[in-house]
Amino acid sequence: MAQRVTLSLPNPTNGAIDVNVGTAANPLVTSAASVAPSSFSSTKQEDTPATDGSYGSASLWVRSDVNLSSVSANRDYINPVTDQYGNVKTVEAPSDSAGAAIVPVSSTAVETGRVIKASAGNLYGLNVVSGASAGYVMVFNSATVPAAGAVTPVKCLPIAANAGFSVSFSPPIRLGTGISVAFSTTGPFLKTDSATAFISGDAS
Numbered sequence: 001m002a003q004r005v006t007l008s009l010p011n012p013t014n015g016a017i018d019v020n021v022g023t024a025a026n027p028l029v030t031s032a033a034s035v036a037p038s039s040f041s042s043t044k045q046e047d048t049p050a051t052d053g054s055y056g057s058a059s060l061w062v063r064s065d066v067n068l069s070s071v072s073a074n075r076d077y078i079n080p081v082t083d084q085y086g087n088v089k090t091v092e093a094p095s096d097s098a099g100a101a102i103v104p105v106s107s108t109a110v111e112t113g114r115v116i117k118a119s120a121g122n123l124y125g126l127n128v129v130s131g132a133s134a135g136y137v138m139v140f141n142s143a144t145v146p147a148a149g150a151v152t153p154v155k156c157l158p159i160a161a162n163a164g165f166s167v168s169f170s171p172p173i174r175l176g177t178g179i180s181v182a183f184s185t186t187g188p189f190l191k192t193d194s195a196t197a198f199i200s201g202d203a204s
Contacts, residue, residue, distance in 0.1 A: 025160035026058075039126070106200035112193040113145030116201035122172035123179050124202040129164035131196030137165075138186030143178030148193045156188035164198075172204075179203050 010191045044056070062070065062079045067089070073080045081089045095101075102124060107174075110131060116123065128137045138153035140146055154175065161164060183197035 004173045007157060010169055016200050017134050034158075061086075082157065102202045102204055104202050107198045110198060112184070112197065113180060114199040114201065115143065115145060116179040116181055117175075117203045118143040118178050120174075120176045121179055121203045122174055123169055124164065124172045124204070125168040126181060126202075127164070127166040127198075127200040128159060128181070128183065129198040130159045130161055130183065132161055133185050133194050133196055134161040134163075135159060135192075135194060135197075137197075137199075138182045138184055138191065139143040139173070139175050140173075140180045140182065141175040144178045145180045145182050148184075148191050150189060151191045152189065153187075158187075159183075 003081050036097065044054075060079060062081050063084060063086075064070075064081045068080075083089055104127075105114065107114055126137065126139070135158075137155075137157045137159055138151065139155035140151070141154050154173070156166070157167070179201065181199050182191060182202055183194060183199065184192050186192040187193045
């Protein structure tokens, strides 16, 4: 008959711990009916705040200078992998998922302004093309395009006549009220409407 062997390891408070079942003060596995783990246990209950001096188990990560897989089959366990500097290795694979992309908001005809998002959001990028007039591309923290007159844009970029540009913001610009973009023939604090531009914005 096979015999059950219990291995005892040093413990800061109890002197020994059963690696098969643990102890009341330091359980390896807990349930609703079991004794809650102490601050000396590596087992932590969900939502238990971290405290100074808590004990835990070290997580062993693997340095890999080349991109080779260390698993042999689907659903195998694997250690986290880092490069030679300890940075986590990640790969952004192409995806056709709608959740992995931003849908641009674009002009359907030449215009002087466009609401990119009518609520708080992040602006990731802009593409603007001007017509026969040079001017300024203004970004506003507003759920509507401000009327002509004195304005206070959060971004103001000059643009030549019959020209265009694309700009990306990394990290994105956070606008707490809304995101609107306007083309103005004057600036940077005076908005003069000119419905001659194409405007497209990427926001979330």
